[in-house]
Amino acid sequence: MIISMENFAKKYCIITYGCQMNLHESEKLAGILQTLGYFNTDDETDADIVVFNTCCIRENAEKKAEGNIGALKKLKRDKKDMIIAVGGCMTQQKGYAEKLMKKFPFIDIVFGTHNLENFAELILERTESKKHIVKVDDKEGKIVEGTPKARSSFPNGWVNITYGCDNFCTYCIVPYVRGRERSRDPEEIIKECENLISLGYKEITLLGQNVNSYGRDLGNIDFATLLRRVSALKGDFRLCFMTNHPKDLTEDLVKAIAESDKTARTVHLPVQAGSDRILKLMNRHYTREEYLEKIALLRKYMPDVSITTDIMVGFPTETEEDFNDTMSLVKEVRFGGAFTFVYSPRSGTPAAKMAGQVPEDVSKERIIKLIDLQNGINREQSRAYIGKTISVLCEGYDDRKKKYLGRDTYGRMAYFAGKGLIGKFVNVNIKKAGGISLMGELLSVEEEKDF
Numbered sequence: 001m002i003i004s005m006e007n008f009a010k011k012y013c014i015i016t017y018g019c020q021m022n023l024h025e026s027e028k029l030a031g032i033l034q035t036l037g038y039f040n041t042d043d044e045t046d047a048d049i050v051v052f053n054t055c056c057i058r059e060n061a062e063k064k065a066e067g068n069i070g071a072l073k074k075l076k077r078d079k080k081d082m083i084i085a086v087g088g089c090m091t092q093q094k095g096y097a098e099k100l101m102k103k104f105p106f107i108d109i110v111f112g113t114h115n116l117e118n119f120a121e122l123i124l125e126r127t128e129s130k131k132h133i134v135k136v137d138d139k140e141g142k143i144v145e146g147t148p149k150a151r152s153s154f155p156n157g158w159v160n161i162t163y164g165c166d167n168f169c170t171y172c173i174v175p176y177v178r179g180r181e182r183s184r185d186p187e188e189i190i191k192e193c194e195n196l197i198s199l200g201y202k203e204i205t206l207l208g209q210n211v212n213s214y215g216r217d218l219g220n221i222d223f224a225t226l227l228r229r230v231s232a233l234k235g236d237f238r239l240c241f242m243t244n245h246p247k248d249l250t251e252d253l254v255k256a257i258a259e260s261d262k263t264a265r266t267v268h269l270p271v272q273a274g275s276d277r278i279l280k281l282m283n284r285h286y287t288r289e290e291y292l293e294k295i296a297l298l299r300k301y302m303p304d305v306s307i308t309t310d311i312m313v314g315f316p317t318e319t320e321e322d323f324n325d326t327m328s329l330v331k332e333v334r335f336g337g338a339f340t341f342v343y344s345p346r347s348g349t350p351a352a353k354m355a356g357q358v359p360e361d362v363s364k365e366r367i368i369k370l371i372d373l374q375n376g377i378n379r380e381q382s383r384a385y386i387g388k389t390i391s392v393l394c395e396g397y398d399d400r401k402k403k404y405l406g407r408d409t410y411g412r413m414a415y416f417a418g419k420g421l422i423g424k425f426v427n428v429n430i431k432k433a434g435g436i437s438l439m440g441e442l443l444s445v446e447e448e449k450d451f
């Protein structure tokens with residue numbers, strides 16, 4: 001009989017909301033928990049500690065997390081020793097931790113975005129004292145290096161390059177909950193990338209709220225230089241980065257992306273809106289024309305580049321004419337993909353206090369039209385793939401579809417049958433196109449390139 005340690009050891013379950021940044025932070029939380037001897041489980045009823053890594057960028061993310069926390073009340077009553085911890089952006093909002101403890105008094109630990117690195121101490125403190133713990137520092141400290149990471153995204157490795165944001169777009173809560181922009185030491189970034197490559201990771205994604213302003217606080221390096229340095233590392237890998245801000249995307253950076261044989265031919269460039277009046281109210285620091293100039297610059301150096309974006313509808317005072325400006329911009333640019341959002345007022349941001357909040361039904365109508373338009377563009381772009389053979393990095397297996405999946409350099413997802421392909425670059429001949437994804441036949445596994 002084989003007895004697994006996992007049957008006796010303590011287990012953790014992490015529930016993550018929001019963006020890549022949060023998913024990567026959950027890898028750090030998992031690393032800390034594994035260092036303390038916990039094993040992973042996806043079943044919260046089986047866990048000794050459940051961690052909610054929350055997001056507050058829109059109200060629905062917050063509501064979902066609160067609903068899921070509330071649902072654990074009964075479980076906690078039956079399993080008194082189970083620890084429930086809540087961290088991430090939601091807890092960092094002014095006065096929120098207290099509100100949360102009042103609403104859900106069974107929570108054991110509340111920790112803010114600036115306290116992730118102290119998580120181990122907070123668990124030990126809770127275990128020893130049995131007191132409820134609230135640790136939410138309102139100011140960011142120095143960047144802490146060396147936090148263990150239990151990565152769960154192979155063959156993609158996420159690497160933080162900046163933390164926080166200084167842009168203060170008027171709708172956005174991020175600068176308030178993530179603090180001022182801090183750039184990570186380039187040598188630490190290079191070390192982490194080298195380590196990932198040596199472990200066989202095939203895609204590196206440099207992460208920050210605005211990677212384009214990397215190094216502004218360091219003074220002796222910028223993002224283009226960092227990108228060139230990472231791209232020059234020996235190894236067969238694809239290099240990605242997100243997210244960008246149009247105001248900071250320079251010609252030198254575009255050249256650095258274009259020159260590199262490792263950077264993916266996809267750039268995520270959030271536009272948010274197509275109307276100059278709304279862009280100004282959003283404090284985005286560019287006009288529609290200036291945004292289109294950045295698109296032209298990217299296409300000048302990389303004619304085939306796929307540009308993806310974030311777009312919002314229903315920002316305060318948005319008229320039908322403003323919305324039509326967004327629609328016409330989408331038609332003009334023909335994005336390779338778009339994340340579309342209905343504006344959600346966030347307490348403490350300037351936009352939440354603006355007159356002229358747009359009624360929900362109007363926003364809903366607009367977002368349906370916008371999604372429809374972008375879906376049509378996605379479909380046309382996908383159809384153009386039929387018959388072509390593309391190079392795909394196989395990143396996972398879809399249990400439902402019983403197919404492997406991966407993306408090409410333009411970020412387009414393809415499904416295909418095969419065996420033992422995760423972490424390999426493969427050639428896939430495209431037979432069918434769905435809305436945003438493709439269906440193909442595996443032709444060959446690529447030889448490892450010698451860079």
Ligand code: 5AD
Pocket residue numbers: 057058171172173270272310311312341342343344345346
């Ligand atoms: N309401 C709706 N969408 C928002 N975003 C940021 N803040 C809000 C908000 N208050 C969107 C932006 C951003 C993306 C990550 O989330 O489009 O680029």
Ligand code: SF4
Pocket residue numbers: 165166167168169172173174175209210245
């Ligand atoms: Fe928010 Fe604007 Fe910063 Fe992006 S750039 S995180 S939208 S404030």
